[in-house]
Amino acid sequence: MSDPTEEIPEVDYVEGTGIPIRGNDIDTDQIIPARFMKVVTFDGLGEFAFFDLRFDDEDNQKDHPMNEERFQDANVMVVNNNFGCGSSREHAPQALMRWGIDAIIGEGFAEIFAGNCLALGIPTVTADHESINALQQWVDDNPDGKIEVDVAAETVRYGVPESDDSGAEQNSESSALGNEISVSVDDAQRQALVEGIWDTTALMKANRNAIEATADQLPYLDQTRSDVEADD
Amino acid sequence: MSQGTLYDKVWDRHKVTTLPNGQDQLFVGLHLIHEVTSPQAFGMLQERGLEVARPDLTHATVDHIVPTANQDRPYADDAAERMMAELEENVRDAGIEFSDPTTGDQGIVHVIGPEQGITQPGKTIVCGDSHTSTHGAFGALAFGIGTSQIRDVLATQTIAMEKQKVRKIEVTGELDEGVEAKDIILEIIRRLGTEGGVGYVYEYAGETIENLDMEGRMSICNMSIEGGARAGYVNPDETTFEWLEQTDYFQEHPEKFEELKPYWESIQSDDDAEYDDVVEIDASELDPVVTWGTTPGQGIGIDDPIPAPEDLAEDKQDTARRAQKHMRVEPGETMEGYDIDVAFLGSCTNARLPDLRRAARIVKGRQVDEDVRAFVVPGSQRVQRAAEEEGLKDVFEEAGFEWRNAGCSMCLGMNEDQLEGDEACASSSNRNFVGRQGSKDGRTVLMNPRMVAAAAITGEVSDVRDLKEVNLA
Numbered sequence: 001m002s003d004p005t006e007e008i009p010e011v012d013y014v015e016g017t018g019i020p021i022r023g024n025d026i027d028t029d030q031i032i033p034a035r036f037m038k039v040v041t042f043d044g045l046g047e048f049a050f051f052d053l054r055f056d057d058e059d060n061q062k063d064h065p066m067n068e069e070r071f072q073d074a075n076v077m078v079v080n081n082n083f084g085c086g087s088s089r090e091h092a093p094q095a096l097m098r099w100g101i102d103a104i105i106g107e108g109f110a111e112i113f114a115g116n117c118l119a120l121g122i123p124t125v126t127a128d129h130e131s132i133n134a135l136q137q138w139v140d141d142n143p144d145g146k147i148e149v150d151v152a153a154e155t156v157r158y159g160v161p162e163s164d165d166s167g168a169e170q171n172s173e174s175s176a177l178g179n180e181i182s183v184s185v186d187d188a189q190r191q192a193l194v195e196g197i198w199d200t201t202a203l204m205k206a207n208r209n210a211i212e213a214t215a216d217q218l219p220y221l222d223q224t225r226s227d228v229e230a231d232d
Numbered sequence: 233m234s235q236g237t238l239y240d241k242v243w244d245r246h247k248v249t250t251l252p253n254g255q256d257q258l259f260v261g262l263h264l265i266h267e268v269t270s271p272q273a274f275g276m277l278q279e280r281g282l283e284v285a286r287p288d289l290t291h292a293t294v295d296h297i298v299p300t301a302n303q304d305r306p307y308a309d310d311a312a313e314r315m316m317a318e319l320e321e322n323v324r325d326a327g328i329e330f331s332d333p334t335t336g337d338q339g340i341v342h343v344i345g346p347e348q349g350i351t352q353p354g355k356t357i358v359c360g361d362s363h364t365s366t367h368g369a370f371g372a373l374a375f376g377i378g379t380s381q382i383r384d385v386l387a388t389q390t391i392a393m394e395k396q397k398v399r400k401i402e403v404t405g406e407l408d409e410g411v412e413a414k415d416i417i418l419e420i421i422r423r424l425g426t427e428g429g430v431g432y433v434y435e436y437a438g439e440t441i442e443n444l445d446m447e448g449r450m451s452i453c454n455m456s457i458e459g460g461a462r463a464g465y466v467n468p469d470e471t472t473f474e475w476l477e478q479t480d481y482f483q484e485h486p487e488k489f490e491e492l493k494p495y496w497e498s499i500q501s502d503d504d505a506e507y508d509d510v511v512e513i514d515a516s517e518l519d520p521v522v523t524w525g526t527t528p529g530q531g532i533g534i535d536d537p538i539p540a541p542e543d544l545a546e547d548k549q550d551t552a553r554r555a556q557k558h559m560r561v562e563p564g565e566t567m568e569g570y571d572i573d574v575a576f577l578g579s580c581t582n583a584r585l586p587d588l589r590r591a592a593r594i595v596k597g598r599q600v601d602e603d604v605r606a607f608v609v610p611g612s613q614r615v616q617r618a619a620e621e622e623g624l625k626d627v628f629e630e631a632g633f634e635w636r637n638a639g640c641s642m643c644l645g646m647n648e649d650q651l652e653g654d655e656a657c658a659s660s661s662n663r664n665f666v667g668r669q670g671s672k673d674g675r676t677v678l679m680n681p682r683m684v685a686a687a688a689i690t691g692e693v694s695d696v697r698d699l700k701e702v703n704l705a
Contacts, residue, residue: 023550023551024548024550025426027527027663029644029665030667034668034670035646035670039311040272041275042272082427085426085527086362086458086663087362087644087663088361088377089269089378090272109430110427111462112377112378112457112462115377115381119380119381129547187254188253191252191253191254195253197252197253200251200253200392201387201388204257204388204390204391207249207257211259214248214259215259219495220352
């Protein structure tokens with residue numbers, strides 16, 4: 001078996017265009033309704049992201065940013081507070097990732113959700129209410145505008161003028177100098193993403209001796225081990 | 233940082249090392265798995281050519297998708313059958329013990345762990361389910377994890393985590409008649425907010441908590457996550473030890489009980505433990521709590537008016553407006569009299585034997601309102617059998633409730649038990665999120681089990697204190 005740690009990319013920087021998803025307390029039942037979790041793989045979950053907010057009973061599209069043509073190529077989601085609360089289902093970030101999301105900027109994230117994002121290499125960076133509101137508004141006005149999430153430096157830049165030859169750039173009202181906001185990235189998350197050590201299986205498996213030493217010191221352990229003898 | 237708390241002690245005992253990213257690697261004493269969040273993890277393991285490191289510390293059950301009416305195999309729902317078959321294959325290949333329905337031990341994962349005695353004080357317990365915090369009622373350090381983390385645990389029996397802060401929630405005062413553990417936790421979430429616990433572990437303490445039975449403590453720890461706290465716990469005491477002594481494991485190994493008791497006592501929070509935050513709650517002021525909105529933090533006493541959004545903190549206003557529109561309630565009204573179509577008595581929060589007993593005392597000799605479909609889904613096959621033996625099934629059925637088999641059922645609507653259209657449900661479960669119970673227009677009112685019983689009888693949200701309890705034979 002090759003060392004899987006070598007394949008884990010560093011996620012020190014994400015750039016792309018944004019999509020605003022407004023509202024506090026957006027729970028994982030909204031991000032991926034439970035009926036779409038009756039599966040044994042994560043494949044194809046992208047199309048069910050926010051399904052009940054995007055489609056009515058007859059599968060007609062409802063007003064939702066993810067249905068809008070202008071946001072179809074977005075990869076940076078901008079959300080409000082306590083995003084991803086509720087169930088521990090990794091299906092939620094899996095669905096967002098498979099829809100195309102590479103990074104999420106928000107006022108705050110539920111803990112399990114943020115941990116699940118980290119396990120997929122998706123940064124969840126936070127900023128204050130005013131900065132997020134301003135960014136959501138800017139994304140609405142500039143769906144093709146570039147957002148740069150610098151995980152290592154803990155900044156988000158947007159509205160930075162492109163060089164003259166960028167014909168796709170709309171004539172936006174953003175300041176000539178662009179905007180830079182400072183964001184917070186949890187210390188361990190930042191280090192894990194920047195150094196490409198966010199997939200922890202191989203990292204932890206390597207500590208085999210220390211794992212056994214810890215287990216040996218636990219008073220309850222021999223009993224749950226019962227008759228089964230691990231053959232390693 | 234906290235010092236000398238149960239959390240600190242259990243963390244330290246299980247810490248393997250500090251990882252290069254700054255997280256700690258923790259040994260996992262018990263890994264519970266079920267059919268919804270584990271199959272992908274087994275798939276990832278296979279892709280990487282890894283095996284399950286400690287099948288002896290892993291235990292499986294089936295709960296989320298299991299039908300509660302007809303459990304004949306193959307299940308009527310193909311997707312459910314496929315998930316069950318996949319789990320069966322995975323546990324067979326890995327040699328993992330599986331409390332499947334044929335064993336008589338099946339049930340919701342957070343009900344069966346404590347029943348079998350594998351949930352113990354001072355253990356680290358993880359499961360791919362956010363309500364794993366339930367096991368904290370025994371003084372275990374227990375939290376929900378995602379599927380990639382399940383892969384980590386399967387492969388290494390360890391998990392990468394950051395240490396959190398500890399908030400002590402001290403609850404004092406005698407509970408009023410009709411008020412239960414469920415009301416305490418709904419009040420805590422209302423006060424501290426659905427995001428108030430992010431970054432914290434909650435230690436529930438104080439005389440009111442100490443006076444609760446284990447089932448009540450489980451109801452409280454269960455909903456820690458609804459307040460944003462990934463884990464919550466109660467220090468183990470004589471009530472805990474009495475429960476443990478009666479479980480399979482310690483009945484079979486009574487010497488282990490004496491052997492482990494000093495460990496359980498050693499991990500209790502010290503009298504002079506330091507906390508990052510302390511909150512005090514006077515429970516004697518509580519009325520039965522019901523939710524008016526679409527987050528578990530949107531609760532009020534049964535006599536209290538629904539708040540006007542503009543009277544709430546600014547960051548709660550939008551959520552409140554959306555919730556009131558969805559629920560079709562107006563500020564200033566109380567929830568009393570809110571029409572109910574469905575009464576659901578079940579879930580890992582409130583489907584244990586004492587929950588069903590208390591509800592049965594309200595139901596006995598009365599009839600479910602003719603416009604309400606009401607059903608009881610016991611938390612496990614053991615709860616179901618015990619309830620049947622003491623006649624609770626008959627009490628519920630005579631009143632017009634359906635009596636079902638064990639599972640998660642309408643708590644999250646992954647099996648056939650779902651709300652239809654805009655039905656309103658009086659529910660003893662833990663989440664009132666939009667769409668949670670299977671219909672995106674469905675409306676959920678969270679409440680304690682006796683309040684669910686009362687709503688089933690009257691057809692509307694009611695104050696259970698207005699219904700006289702009947703002694704069961």
